[in-house]
Amino acid sequence: MAESLNGLKRTSMCGLLRETNVGEKHVVMGWVQRKRNLGGLVFIDLRDRDGILQVVFGEEINKEAFEKADLVKSEYCIAVEGELVKRQSPNETLPTGMVELKGQSIKILSESETPPIYIKEDLDTDEMVRLKYRYLDLRRPDMQKIFKIRHKIAKVVRDFLDENGFLEIETPIMTKSTPEGARDYLVPSRNYPGMFYALPQSPQLFKQLLMVSGFDKYFQIAKCFRDEDLRANRQPEFTQIDMELSFVDMEDVIEVNERLIKRIFKEVGDIDVQLPIQRMPYKEAMDKYGSDKPDLRFGMEINDLTDVVKNCEFKVFKDAIENGGSVRAIKAPTCADMGRKQIDKLGEFVKTYKAKGLAWMAYKADEIKSPISKFLSEEEIKSILDKVDAKQGDLILIVADKDSVVLQALGALRLQMASKLELLKDNKEYKFVWITDFPLLAYNEEEDRYQAEHHPFTMPKDEDIEYLESDPGRVRAKAYDIVLNGEELGGGSIRIHDTKLQAKMFKVLGFTKETAWERFGFLLDAFKFGPPPHGGLAYGFDRMTMFLAGTENIKDVIAFPKNQNAFCPLTEAPNVVDENQLEELGIKKSVTDNK
Structure with missing residues (x-):
């Protein structure tokens, strides 16, 4: 039978009591982690979000409390009143392990069935089960630690930006659809049949309007929504730390954000970020690492062999160069003895990135073992070894194709080899880098037009x-x-x-004047009235939390996430709705099978 508190007040969290509190009377409340009956004594490990406290009940202490304590089971919610004393058998693995509460009264606030998942750290249970019973999953100490970290990041962000003159301003969740990227989530309007709101993919247009409004420095911890096929560590609903500043250039935005990053990582993770953070142009990142988000915790840089092999007899290399492509390589240290089957698997791996194959050279005890060496002169082989700075025992992996394919394939292969060599195992480094000088536009061959690499409102470099x-x-x-x-x-x-430059940008992107005004008219109209120079930045709040919490799964840092199919096993959303609701919205179902 569940009991009420009847005015009983908690005096401390379970996990916060220490030896300095010995002799004090306390009331603690929480969930039963474990119960042990040792004859005349009942021991309960009581858990709340701050930790576990051992509570002891004895017939000699209070017989009624002892008998009631013996009735509780795992995950019962209880309140206990008693005196804090030193433990006879200390547990040095617990922060509260030197003390225990001598239970003088107990209230069973609610009972619990046997939970479908264990409430413990490092739970190895199917993810779907964890998501279905997410409220129990979130009781686990390691999950609660993650959400304390998330809370602290948000607090540090708010404190820092407030100190630096930013105002926190909310922007609409229901707005106009301005598709240019991922698909929008749409919300039908009852008042305007056949019309729809869209959930924001980001607050981009509104934060620019706030700059036109003269707020100067805005920020928001903003919910964003994208209806796209989910890949690893993507969610349809996610959170950004979003900001915009007026009367600034790139240096101003980077400077304030470097100080913000330093503050977050120090206060939340006790990690010292050295300023200024390294910068790298986009082209250098692609040429060296095959990625615009390079991992700098290890070397294995990409080397351009095009000039070295341009006159060689190997047809694959010659064809790639003649067609305007390149020949490039990475050096895998100490891998010269890798078996042919393993190398063939690497060849299959790069084919998934549209490469036609993988050439290789193993540098073994003063000799080169390679299926392509017969097509290369001794001088060309030596030049390749020099170019990649090869040492005995190294394996050289080569891809020849158009540049985009070569760089993407070798960039992925670089990460694959780092994983095989365990270069990042237990690596606690934090290697930050700013990537700058991105292409403004990317050419879409299928649509035969240029698209904005970021969004249509990105400023070109002055000289370009x-x-x-x-x-x-x-x-x-x-x-x-x-x-x-x-x-x-x-x-x-x-x-x-x-406005004139913006009109040019729309023209290059293939927008007619009418199309541009149809999609972005409210912003373009605002820009008639003296918009200031402005710029901003948005962080992935969930991803930042992942780094500081030490998890590689984005679902761990979102309280109620969706699964890989954008489905919520807990609430079973999305789901059917009442026919009357659809009728009010003027919507007629065309799909009958909702399974």
Whole structure:
């Protein structure tokens, strides 16, 4: 039978009591982690979000309390009143292990069935079960630790930005659909039949409007929504730490954000971030690492062999070069003895990145073992070894194709080899880098047009504006990403605030004047009234929490996440709705099978 508190007040969290509290009377409340009956004594490990406290009940202490304590089971919710004493048998693995509460009264606040999952750290249970019973999963100490970290990150962000003159302003969740990227989640309107709101993919347009409004420095911890196929560590509903600043250039945005990053990582993770953070142009990142989010915790850089092999007899190399591509390689240290089957698997691996195959050279005891050596002169082989700085025992892995394929394949292969060599195992380094000078535009061959690499409001670099219409692919953006250990932590740009330049940008992107106004008219209209130069940045709040919590699964840092199919096993959303609701919205179902 569940009991009420009847005015009983908690005096301390279980996990906070220490030897300095011995002799004090306390009331603690929480869930039963474990119960042990040792004859005349009942021991209960009582758990709340701050930890576990041992409570002891004895016939000699209070017989009624002892008998009631013997009735409780795991995950019963109880309240206990008693005196804190020193433990006879201390447990040095627990922060509260030197003390225990001598239970003088107990209330059973609610009973519990046997939980379908264990409430313990490092739980090895099917993810679907964890998500279905997420409220129990969140009781686990390691999960509660993660959400304390998430809370602290948010607090540090708010404190820092407040100190630096930012105002926290909320932007709409229901807004106009302006598709240019992922699909929008749409919300039908009852008042305007046949019309829809969209959930925001980001607060981008509204934060720019706030700059037009004169707020100067805005931030928001903002919910964002994208209806896209989910890959690893993506969720349809996620959170950004979003900011925008007026009267700034790129240096101003980077400077304030470096100080913010340093503060977050020090106060939350006790990690010292050295400033200034390294910067790397996009082209250098791609040429060296095959990625615009390079992992700098290990070397294995990509080397361009094109000049070295341009006159060789190997047809694969010659064809790639003649077709405007390149020949590039990475050096896998100490891998010369890798078996042929393993190397063949690496060849299959790069084919998943559209490479046609993988050439290789094993540098063994003053000799080269390679299926392509017969097509290369001794001088060409020596030049390859020199180019990649090969030592005896190294394996050289080579891809030849058009640049985009070569760089993507070798960038992925570099990470694959680092995993095989366990270069990142137990690696606690935090390698930050700013990636700058991104291409402003990317050419979409299928649609035969240029697309914005970031978004249509990104400012071109001043020296490249003259090429915007004549040579769009040459234009670089005033855009910048902050990358940590091979993951994009955040990104932003300086925005276009000149209406004439914005019109040119829309023209290059293939928008007619009418289309541009149809999609973005409210912003373009606002820009008639003296918009200031402005720019900003947004962090992935969930991803930042993953780093500081030490987890590789984004679902661990979101309280109630969806599964890989964007389905919530807990609430069973999405689900059918009442026919009357659909009728009110003017919607007629065309799909009958909702399974």
